[in-house]
Amino acid sequence: MHTNIDTLFANLWQDYLAITPSAQKVHQLLGETAGQSELVNDHVAFRTFNIDKINLDKLAAHFIALGYEEKGQYNFEQKKLIAKHFEHADTTKPKVFISELIVEAFSESVQAIIQKMVTNIEPNAAAQDDFLYSGTHWQVSSEDYDTLLEASEYAAWMAAWGFRANHFTVSVNHLQHFQVLADVNQQLKEAGFVLNTSGGEIKGGPEVHLAQSSTMADHIEVQFSDTKKQIPSCFYEFAQRYKMPDGNMYQGFVAASADKIFESTNAKTM
Numbered sequence: 001m002h003t004n005i006d007t008l009f010a011n012l013w014q015d016y017l018a019i020t021p022s023a024q025k026v027h028q029l030l031g032e033t034a035g036q037s038e039l040v041n042d043h044v045a046f047r048t049f050n051i052d053k054i055n056l057d058k059l060a061a062h063f064i065a066l067g068y069e070e071k072g073q074y075n076f077e078q079k080k081l082i083a084k085h086f087e088h089a090d091t092t093k094p095k096v097f098i099s100e101l102i103v104e105a106f107s108e109s110v111q112a113i114i115q116k117m118v119t120n121i122e123p124n125a126a127a128q129d130d131f132l133y134s135g136t137h138w139q140v141s142s143e144d145y146d147t148l149l150e151a152s153e154y155a156a157w158m159a160a161w162g163f164r165a166n167h168f169t170v171s172v173n174h175l176q177h178f179q180v181l182a183d184v185n186q187q188l189k190e191a192g193f194v195l196n197t198s199g200g201e202i203k204g205g206p207e208v209h210l211a212q213s214s215t216m217a218d219h220i221e222v223q224f225s226d227t228k229k230q231i232p233s234c235f236y237e238f239a240q241r242y243k244m245p246d247g248n249m250y251q252g253f254v255a256a257s258a259d260k261i262f263e264s265t266n267a268k269t270m
């Protein structure tokens, strides 16, 4: 387990940048336009399977050991996912959003591919310091990737990328020169970024106390066991939070919005 939150996030960020070259450009664009060198991170998201060895709880354990607490649970029935979010008492630390795929809800052939991948993982791997950015512990064929993609874009992403940050999130509230998410989106589009338009460019809004948008994932070449393929890697998200009637800033997530954000790694819209 990591002993320092900032070191963990710095390592996650370096791993994410290596396969998400556009993230650096987003950082420069918003950081420089906003007149600040460091952007504030609203949350970082992770994906996994609900198989004991590497399930949501195993990923969460790294954050709980660093003082994070579970604060919310979410269900994504159509995508066959559940998720939890975690917060630190030090609110300057990013929130953490971890989801897991309900493997048994899929066909035998899909389950077999996933089980084979997970069987390859060393029994204690999930407890290692670097597990959260350890990538894949297996190699799948492009055919297996395509089989997973037909059933679940999420499963295919996991097969290709494994354990790492799926996205980082700019806190729009902390940008000095932008008031609203729509202006951030406009700046991104003018700079040539492609935004996820599933469910609209902006998901949510003041009425649910959270507005979110995201870029579409970069496309990176991956070496499968048989061939190389250009596929979606990671994306960048932007979140604007609003105060609740009690005066406190909303810190949770909105399932209907997150459902659409998941589609930022959709290979079918390439």
Ligand code: NI
Pocket (backbone or CB within 6 Å): 043, 045, 097, 167, 169, 237, 261
């Ligand atoms: Ni997110």
